[in-house]
Amino acid sequence: MARSVDRRDGAPPHGDTIQIGIAVDIPEPWGALLTQRRIEAGDPQAVPAHVTLLGPTEIPVAALPAVEAHLDRVATAHLPFALHLRGTGTFRPVTQVVFVTVAAGISECELLAAAINAAPQLHREARFPYHPHVTVAQDVAPEALDKVYEDLADFSAIFEVEAFTLFSHSGQTRWQPRRDFRLGG
Numbered sequence: 001m002a003r004s005v006d007r008r009d010g011a012p013p014h015g016d017t018i019q020i021g022i023a024v025d026i027p028e029p030w031g032a033l034l035t036q037r038r039i040e041a042g043d044p045q046a047v048p049a050h051v052t053l054l055g056p057t058e059i060p061v062a063a064l065p066a067v068e069a070h071l072d073r074v075a076t077a078h079l080p081f082a083l084h085l086r087g088t089g090t091f092r093p094v095t096q097v098v099f100v101t102v103a104a105g106i107s108e109c110e111l112l113a114a115a116i117n118a119a120p121q122l123h124r125e126a127r128f129p130y131h132p133h134v135t136v137a138q139d140v141a142p143e144a145l146d147k148v149y150e151d152l153a154d155f156s157a158i159f160e161v162e163a164f165t166l167f168s169h170s171g172q173t174r175w176q177p178r179r180d181f182r183l184g185g
Helices: 030-040 061-077 106-117 142-151
Strands: 017-025 050-060 081-090 097-104 133-138 156-161 163-169 176-182
Touching (some): 061 106
Antiparallel strands (some): 017 163, 081 097, 081 156
């Protein structure tokens, strides 16, 4: 599931800050299927399917080594776990989002997200309580949201989460994986 080597091929930071995000990748064949559904819905943010642990966060470039050291400690302190994705849900009417639900592995995702957010450089005020999910359509026409919601209602996937990934974004390219952090060391 996870890349076996560290990848430092993300775009170089622009200026003194860098945008980062942390997520659990959805493995194949499910990742491609969910990403394709998001593209077909017309979602302009059709990034590869994932469960977000830390949403886009701007940090000083100089803080990156400390953040990576923190993520190493978090990964070492948490064991791999089974993640079960099943069915669809929505945040409507609050936000125009349809997602695939996390049916098992919720508490593990919550614990990881809380541990990651504990780093002073990563702490940020959340607009909404953390709710692990896989977005499959966002900010598209209501008909497109309805179609994805119905089409993936019977979706199910179970897989082992062995790592989470640090992504970076320079503002000029798409999100790029920087490094995987293997759970349990």
